[in-house]
Amino acid sequence: MMENKYHIKVDGFEGPMDLLLHLIQRLEIDIHDIPVAEITDQYMNYIHRMAELELDVASEYLVMAATLLAIKSKVLLPNQSLEPEETEVEEDPREELVERLKEYQKYKSAAQTLREKETEDNEVYTRDPMEVGGETLEQEATVFDMVDALYRMFNKTPPSPEKDRETSVKREEMPIQLTMDRIMKEMDARTDGVPFEQLISVRSRTETVTTFLAMLELIKNHRITCVQNNHFEGLYVYKWEDNDER
Incomplete structure (x- = not known):
């Protein structure tokens, strides 16, 4: 199958x-x-x-x-193709x-x-800029910033051969919806931003990729947002807020 x-x-x-x-x-x-x-x-x-x-x-x-x-x-x-004496500018x-x-x-x-x-x-208002480490985070991260962060994580902690084999596990064994629910439960329990690496660090590479996909779906559905102050700096994930939740 x-x-x-x-x-x-x-x-x-x-x-x-x-x-x-x-x-x-x-x-x-x-x-x-x-x-x-x-x-x-x-x-x-x-x-x-x-x-x-x-x-x-x-x-x-x-x-x-x-x-x-x-x-x-x-x-x-x-x-x-031009002869040396030809001066045509390409x-x-x-x-x-x-x-x-x-x-x-x-x-x-x-x-x-x-x-x-x-x-x-x-009259819809999102979360005010949050100060982290004395700096204000206000730039929304792109999917490419998130891919960068994920690959930096993988390079810092290369997967073991056992975890490499886990990448063959079928995605349906770890449903995206359940992963999305887990992320939102963790976000509901926090009043501030959650570091990207903390939220996405799970037991295996397969689960990490599944969590990454779930985060993208939540961002697409305006349930969470990911911000970054400057390129190569840490990413922080926040629960999306609007005037209906205030």
Whole structure:
């Protein structure tokens, strides 16, 4: 019988342009001078990571991967057809991608402004920024920030051979809904944020991945939120609050 695995569609949270902007911000890259080889390698690493976590990578991610690989090949293998005396300036193969990224940034900014306006109009209020360790946490983490945090966890504590074998356990043996209920029960018992690593650290790699998928579903359903002050800093998970719960 075919194994029935639980999948979360990544494009329900972020898209390939979001991933590119995440990498550009994380690597502190000038959007007008993108090192295509490095960005392509980093992008492909994320695709492999998300596939390993059984996130259902949408076809748009694969199209972008092909686009990046094509640009990378053009940059690394310049056109040799021109004679030495010819002075025609070739178009930068990155130009179209840069324009798409700039346009997407404008779209995201406009969408964020509309969401904030809608929130004001509906008089819905989320949790006030929380101070942790003397710093205010107010930046909502992306799914890519969470993937980063999860992989840092795995690299700090490599699974034993016994735990490696547990990854073959069928997902239905640890239902996502039960895991979601467990997370919400823990969140209900807390008045402050729960560190991401504390919430997701369970007995095996399989259970950790299941917990990660459950957290993504809860975020998608606006039941919890995950915040991060700066890239590579700790993530904190909070129960979603609105005016009906106050």
